[in-house]
Amino acid sequence: MTRTPSLVPTLGTPRDPPGNDVTSSSSPAPSVTAEACTLWLFEDGTSAAPAPPTAIACSRAQVSHWLAGQIPAWLWARRTDGIAVLRDPSCGRELRRMARELRDLLAPRTAAGLLERVADSDGPLREALAALPGSSAPTFADLARSLATNPHPEAARLARLAWALEHL
């Protein structure tokens, strides 16, 4: 896909997590499809076979390592683009808890969490998110309304796309 500068930078760029304690491990091949990065969590000693075809299989031990603050840079960098955290439905309670924790860490839905992801940008999206209550989980409609009040040249176009997604 070709990135066109006029729109993309307004959405912010991925950045490293705070501190330097991230384990650098090799990144899986970048996704060439429209699918977001998908993690599939499974219990150690079981098969990851039920995972969706494009998902990255993650054992419980790996997830535990990540939650201890060792999230690799390649994964952290994909947060703005979106990371889906799925788990084997037959997994135990502890892995379910870890899935929730990882989801909150990598894919928070609150305005504050989303704002953190675009903090480096100076585009209308950062201002639109900043205008929303930090603890709220904004919908596309919330984003669109907030963008509609922004004078930035790209704000109107982003607001339109947000409204479109509200009705997808």
Added chain:
Amino acid sequence: MEGERERIAVISLQRLGDLLTAARITDALAQRKTTASVELVHWDSTAQAAALLPGVSARHTLPFGALRRRSRIHPLAALRHLSERTAAIIGARGFDRVVNLSSTRFACWFAPTLLVPHGTIVGPAIDGNGRYYASHRAIDYLNDWGTDPQLCTFAHADLYALAAGVRLAGFAGLRDRAGRRDGPVVLHVFGSERAKDWRTPDDWIALIHAIGRDLGRPCVLVGAPDEADALSDIAAHSGSRVVTSPLEPYLKLLTDATGLISVDTVAIHLAQLVGTPTVVLRQGSARGHAFIPGAHAICLDAVPDPARVADIIAVARRQFFGGHGPSDAPVQLQPGVIARAGVCDKDGLLGLATPEWISAGPQVRAAQRRDASWRAIWRDWFAGRTPPSDAVAAALAGSSEQDAARRQRVIAGVLGPDAAAIARHIGSAA
């Protein structure tokens, strides 16, 4: 604009069959001297149909499923991707004209984002204040009137083409059949909705035997790959063969076929593009009345039971072989069976009418005349003319009480200020 030439986007964020009906629009737009390029925007799941549209210089996909999945992660995941895709579609500059063929709110919000400043939007859209607007009265009609099977109906594709300023009668189809109609009869057994399927596998087996016996043609069963086993069971008991292929080879098969008998709308639209005579078997809530397949098809509906083999054979014989078949006498269908053929009026608008070769009572013929008068009224309105109030009054007077009430409501909604004058006329006539 490149000089005086326009870069045009045609948005067809619809299903496979609907997208196929855009062929006339892309073909006509590409042939205009003022057109620099025609580019199609469609869902990624309809790439096969998009590849068949004529006159298209670039095809851009939007990932429906992936956007839905991204939306579930968080809003930025979907918005970021849609924004990138939109930017890639726009390229260095936007489109001078965007023709939106989709009435969904997604498409109505999305369509204007592709425009250059002061570009032209054709079809339905939503303005910056969230207000719906249509560029043409035909689109208003479509959204206000809908497809009530008891009332006058136009094909959606016609209304969109009219709104796009496309000459409706100018499309000759995708391929020249060159007079060949000696291939097999193609049967499309399963539709996308099981509730609309025609009868049971045993009935299909009986139909295939009857086609071989009475029409002298072999049969080919066509369907999706996941229907192969069910189709093979029917083929094994009927001496037919099964084909599960992409749309392009399917189009070739239909081009050479004697005819198509189908419950599936994609197959029906595909056949219309190459002029293959078609018998449409429709069930479901609208019972086919609101489905306008094209000028080469006849809809066979039965209320309340599905059509019978004998009726299908009688109609297929006439539809496939015309007046040169074994019988030129009027076809007598069993009570409860309704047959209406696709027709194309002088303006190129498609409709449905009971053919002369079907025995039909005076009530059916009278309903057809009323339908024709309503179509004339709406055509006036599409063209920006106020329909003659005496014609509206006469048409209303000819409707049943229930239909007349609904039509008056729609007239009031669609015609707006014009409705007052018409209502006065109706009142004085009464």
